[in-house]
Amino acid sequence: MPLDFTFTEEQELFRRSIRELMTKAVAPRAKELNQARALTPEVHKALTDAGLFGLLLPAEYGGSGSDYVTFIIAVEEMTKGDPTGFGSLPVIYGATCARLLSVYGSAELKDEVLPKVVKDGWVTPLHSTEPGCGTDFTGISTTAKKSDSGEYIVNGEKICLTGVPEVVKFRGGYITSVKTRPELGSKGMSLLYIPSDSKGITTSTFTGMGVDIGGVRYENTPVPERYLVGFEGTGYQMTYESFVHARVPTTMGIVAAAEGALTKGIEYIKQRKAFGKPVAAHEGIQFELAENYANVQACKWLCYRAAWYVDQYHKGKASFFDAMAAASVAKLTASEHCVKAVSDILEWYGGLGTTTEYDIQQVFRFCRQFVIAEGTRHAQKIVIAMQLLGREYSPL
Numbered sequence: 001m002p003l004d005f006t007f008t009e010e011q012e013l014f015r016r017s018i019r020e021l022m023t024k025a026v027a028p029r030a031k032e033l034n035q036a037r038a039l040t041p042e043v044h045k046a047l048t049d050a051g052l053f054g055l056l057l058p059a060e061y062g063g064s065g066s067d068y069v070t071f072i073i074a075v076e077e078m079t080k081g082d083p084t085g086f087g088s089l090p091v092i093y094g095a096t097c098a099r100l101l102s103v104y105g106s107a108e109l110k111d112e113v114l115p116k117v118v119k120d121g122w123v124t125p126l127h128s129t130e131p132g133c134g135t136d137f138t139g140i141s142t143t144a145k146k147s148d149s150g151e152y153i154v155n156g157e158k159i160c161l162t163g164v165p166e167v168v169k170f171r172g173g174y175i176t177s178v179k180t181r182p183e184l185g186s187k188g189m190s191l192l193y194i195p196s197d198s199k200g201i202t203t204s205t206f207t208g209m210g211v212d213i214g215g216v217r218y219e220n221t222p223v224p225e226r227y228l229v230g231f232e233g234t235g236y237q238m239t240y241e242s243f244v245h246a247r248v249p250t251t252m253g254i255v256a257a258a259e260g261a262l263t264k265g266i267e268y269i270k271q272r273k274a275f276g277k278p279v280a281a282h283e284g285i286q287f288e289l290a291e292n293y294a295n296v297q298a299c300k301w302l303c304y305r306a307a308w309y310v311d312q313y314h315k316g317k318a319s320f321f322d323a324m325a326a327a328s329v330a331k332l333t334a335s336e337h338c339v340k341a342v343s344d345i346l347e348w349y350g351g352l353g354t355t356t357e358y359d360i361q362q363v364f365r366f367c368r369q370f371v372i373a374e375g376t377r378h379a380q381k382i383v384i385a386m387q388l389l390g391r392e393y394s395p396l
Helices: 009-036 041-049 069-081 089-104 106-120 166-172 182-188 235-271 281-315 320-348 350-354 360-372 376-389
Strands: 141-148 154-160 173-179 188-195 201-206 214-225
Touching: 009 041, 009 360, 041 069, 041 166, 041 350, 069 089, 069 235, 089 173, 089 188, 141 320, 141 350, 154 188, 166 201, 166 214, 173 214, 173 235, 182 188, 188 214, 188 235, 214 281, 235 281, 235 320, 235 350, 235 360, 281 320, 320 350, 320 376, 350 360
Parallel strands: none
Antiparallel strands: 141 154, 154 214, 173 188, 201 214
16 A cells, blocks of 8 residues: 555545534633533534534434544544543543444434434443452442442542543443452443433533543443443453544543644734834744744654554554554653643743633643543553563563
8 A cells, every 4th residue: 555645635625614613612602611611512412513512423323434544534623623621522532432322322222322422422432440440340240230220339539531421421331341250350341321311420620721520430330231332341442442433532632732722822923022023033932932843743743653553453454553652652752842832832822822811721731631641651661572572571
């Protein structure tokens, strides 16, 4: 296959349509999103009507069936058009996790949930993090035990979760990692889709430095057997795969936020004067601009490379570990260079850059928070090192 860094005509048209949508429906409501600190009904409806929740879902459920590169194009434009992160993040993560249901859910589960994801904007995030474990997601203590009636009874707590307020507000459910056979460790892990209106659920919200995150507690929550995703004991593999699928759009979120900040920052330093001339005329600022632009562009193409690897994995032309390593390389690089770029840009604004007069402070908090999402920098380094050295050298 020849090396080609161009997008198809259809993808470029799609890019323009998403950019126009964000310009008209989301960007003018940035202040509303910031004040609400959540996806608002107006923005949710606009993004749902545009079919963004169903980008990765098959056409039989009303989705677009997009490839992953096209999906990442949407993520790029959505992030650039929503500097707050409150409007775009629930859709991006919701679409990613809904794909998991479309691949591994039963026919009954898919027929019940997926059309509503597309038409009504139901949110279906995957949750694994608990008070006692994060990166080591095999350490979960949430259990799901079969009752005499055949239902699973779920008990446990999840924290630091994406999409909880949106599930509460717009409906949907939580794809929850549980242990159906705790004595088997990671081999006893399973995934359950738990509808938001199930009994025994208590939710909470943590005010985040970028976007807010949530918590969900399950106390004897009954879950019908039809909501088992895949099979019992396959939760580890599905969760691991979901991390890779979510890591690529998370990375593009960081990259696109930095690229958008660069564009606005360039406009600002051309207008702002210091020592009798535009800030942009000072060599120190020019060097920072050039270095950060080069780094952000490198991160952007590493992210599209990772998306291409995910597509190749779906087609059976690349291994899962190839896709996983490509995603980790992109995430690690963006975590280092894009956050630095946004930090430098914030300083161009001086003291006002730290206030709500400009979006740059929210962009910085969003990017810094996303460095932790879907795997910390150290977690990415472990993945990359294992790919280079072999799994027998794993420190885990």
